[in-house]
Amino acid sequence: xxxxxxxxxxxxxxxxxxxxxxxxxxxxxxxxxxxxxxxxxxxxxxxxxxxxxxxxxxxxxxxxxxxxxxxxxxxxxxxxxxxxxxxxxxxxxxxxxxxxxxxxxxxxxxxxxxxxxxxxxxxxxxxxxxxxxxxxxxxxxxxxxxxxxxxxxxxxxxxxxxxxxxxxxxxxxxxxxxxxxxxxxxxxxxxxxxxxxxxxxxxxxxxxxxxxxxxxxxxxxxxxxxxxxxxxxxxxxxxxxxxxxxxxxxxxxxxxxxxxxxxxxxxxxxxxxxxxxxxxxxxxxxxxxxxxxxxxxxxxxxxxxxxxxxxxxxxxxxxxxxxxxxxxxxxxxxxxxxxxxxxxxxxxxxxxxxxxxxxxxxxxxxxxxxxxxxxxxxxxxxxxxxxxxxxxxxxxxxxxxxxxxxxxxxx
Numbered sequence: 001x002x003x004x005x006x007x008x009x010x011x012x013x014x015x016x017x018x019x020x021x022x023x024x025x026x027x028x029x030x031x032x033x034x035x036x037x038x039x040x041x042x043x044x045x046x047x048x049x050x051x052x053x054x055x056x057x058x059x060x061x062x063x064x065x066x067x068x069x070x071x072x073x074x075x076x077x078x079x080x081x082x083x084x085x086x087x088x089x090x091x092x093x094x095x096x097x098x099x100x101x102x103x104x105x106x107x108x109x110x111x112x113x114x115x116x117x118x119x120x121x122x123x124x125x126x127x128x129x130x131x132x133x134x135x136x137x138x139x140x141x142x143x144x145x146x147x148x149x150x151x152x153x154x155x156x157x158x159x160x161x162x163x164x165x166x167x168x169x170x171x172x173x174x175x176x177x178x179x180x181x182x183x184x185x186x187x188x189x190x191x192x193x194x195x196x197x198x199x200x201x202x203x204x205x206x207x208x209x210x211x212x213x214x215x216x217x218x219x220x221x222x223x224x225x226x227x228x229x230x231x232x233x234x235x236x237x238x239x240x241x242x243x244x245x246x247x248x249x250x251x252x253x254x255x256x257x258x259x260x261x262x263x264x265x266x267x268x269x270x271x272x273x274x275x276x277x278x279x280x281x282x283x284x285x286x287x288x289x290x291x292x293x294x295x296x297x298x299x300x301x302x303x304x305x306x307x308x309x310x311x312x313x314x315x316x317x318x319x320x321x322x323x324x325x326x327x328x329x330x331x332x333x334x335x336x337x338x339x340x341x342x343x344x345x346x347x348x349x350x351x352x353x354x355x356x357x358x359x360x361x362x363x364x365x366x367x368x369x370x371x372x373x374x375x376x377x378x379x380x381x382x383x384x385x386x387x388x389x390x391x392x393x394x395x396x397x398x399x400x401x402x403x404x405x406x407x408x409x410x411x
Contacts, residue, residue: 002167005134006110013107028087032104040081040119043101049078052122054105056131057086059329061093063151064128066206066402068098071126074411081120085131092303108133117143124409126150127175132160134167137174149178150405151203153350154185161188179405182350198408201401202351208307208335209399216311221259224282224292225312229378230257232313232338234306235328237263240319240343241273243370248297249278251371256378259309261300263319263328270301307332315377315384317341321363327352330361337392339377339384341370360391 020027044050053068055061061084072080082099084090094102106112113135125140125147132149140147149172159165160172169192172178179200180186189197233244241262248258262273274281281297282290292298300309310316316333320326321343330352333340344365346352355361364370377384 002134005167009107009109009135013109025087028091029085029104032087032090033106036103036106037115037119039101039103040116044079044081044119046121049075050081050120050122051075051078052081052083052120052125053099053128054083054125054131055089055128057084057089058092059089060128060131061089061096062207062329063202063204064126065098066203066210067126067150067405070402070406070411071124071409072098074406075123078123081122105133105136108135110135113139117145121145124148129153132168132171134171137171141174147175148405148408149175150200151181151401152178152185153181153202154188155348156188161192177408179401179408198404200404201398203401203405204329204331204351205395205398206400206402208329208331209395211307211311211332211335216308218305218308218312220284220287220292221298221309221312224259224295224298225257226293228255228257229314230259230312231315231317231374231378232259232261232310232333233317234261234310234319234333235263236260236317236319237323237325238269239322240317243322243364243367244317245273245276246367247371247374249276251375252279252296253378254296256296258297259300259312260297261306261309263325265301265303267301270299274299310338311336313338315339315341315374317374319343321345321352322365330355331395334360334391335395337388339387340391341373341377355391355394358390358394360387360394362387 016026016030020030051071053064055064079100080098082096082102083105085105090104096102106116116136117139122145125145127149129151160169172194177196178189179198181202183199186197186199244260262269277297279296280294281299282292282295284300284302310333313333313336316338318328318330318333318340320328322345327342327346327349330340330342334355340361342352342361342363344363356363362373364373
């Protein structure tokens with residue numbers, strides 16, 4: 001398996017180089033990875049004490065952030081290296097205030113792994129959720145460097161638990177401790193004789209809870225919403241936007257306001273969305289030139305403010321669960337105590353099932369189901385408040401993962 005894996009890494013690297021000229025995202029990743037070692041050589045010396053945080057993408061960064069903040073405060077004299085595999089994480093957080101150096105993770109060849117670990121020489125490594133890279137982890141183990149995995153979530157169909165997954169399975173043993181989101185993940189690890197495991201819960205509960213402690217005021221959203229009921233649709237994709245557009249054009253009363261924050265904010269995508277609406281709409285980028293009070297739909301064609309916008313929601317729709325892109329963060333609106341609607345594809349997101357079981361979230365698969373549940377939540381104040389309160393209570397109940405992790409680390 002080790003031989004096959006290493007050949008696969010080489011082939012993957014070659015394939016990405018071939019595809020890069022035709023795919024902007026892959027191109028950014030390929031170009032960024034070429035600079036990784038020079039960035040490390042320029043910014044890290046052999047005398048530096050370091051920590052290494054690795055996140056696959058932006059979601060894992062947000063998940064790990066509560067722990068990163070504590071470690072940043074505790075290890076004030078250490079340099080922190082933050083790595084991403086995906087451009088969607090690196091490009092948005094390359095100026096993270098919680099890291100001294102931010103780089104793309106090199107492809108996991110034996111040569112790259114040895115060079116990367118020699119340059120970074122981390123006193124402590126923290127991986128978030130998944131993105132297990134055997135050669136990098138085995139290099140850490142060879143050098144007897146500490147590593148932990150936090151907010152891990154495992155499923156029985158993953159390679160770690162199959163007869164052919166020995167190479168990946170062995171990589172897990174490079175972690176001195178694994179903190180899982182749930183008991184099922186712990187049991188899967190114990191089934192392969194990995195026993196240094198604690199069910200800590202998901203650090204995202206701590207992350208979203210901290211949002212309640214800051215000022216979420218956005219004056220332009222207050223001007224838009226006024227005192228009317230507001231539906232916030234966050235991280236939407238075309239399949240979900242179609243349901244929203246049909247509802248807004250055909251069913252929504254004039255007293256309801258809608259905020260749509262698409263995941264893809266390319267101008268042609270935004271224009272296509274706005275052109276299909278038969279009601280007055282305004283873009284974030286053009287808000288100064290329009291009367292926000294008269295607009296029915298506010299389209300957020302920027303990034304970085306969605307979490308604050310959720311604080312103005314009476315009802316939320318979270319995108320990604322109707323297609324193949326993956327459900328986006330449902331905990332962000334849940335913390336504000338609002339009911340949530342999602343699509344029907346969420347099997348890889350245990351928190352979604354938990355919120356549904358807790359009677360705070362609703363799954364739909366077509367226009368009729370969407371129209372029905374959204375209308376019920378709009379018209380039934382009691383149901384809307386009850387389900388929203390269920391979400392807020394659920395988030396509060398499941399805080400505490402960060403405390404368990406930092407307690408293990410000894411501070």
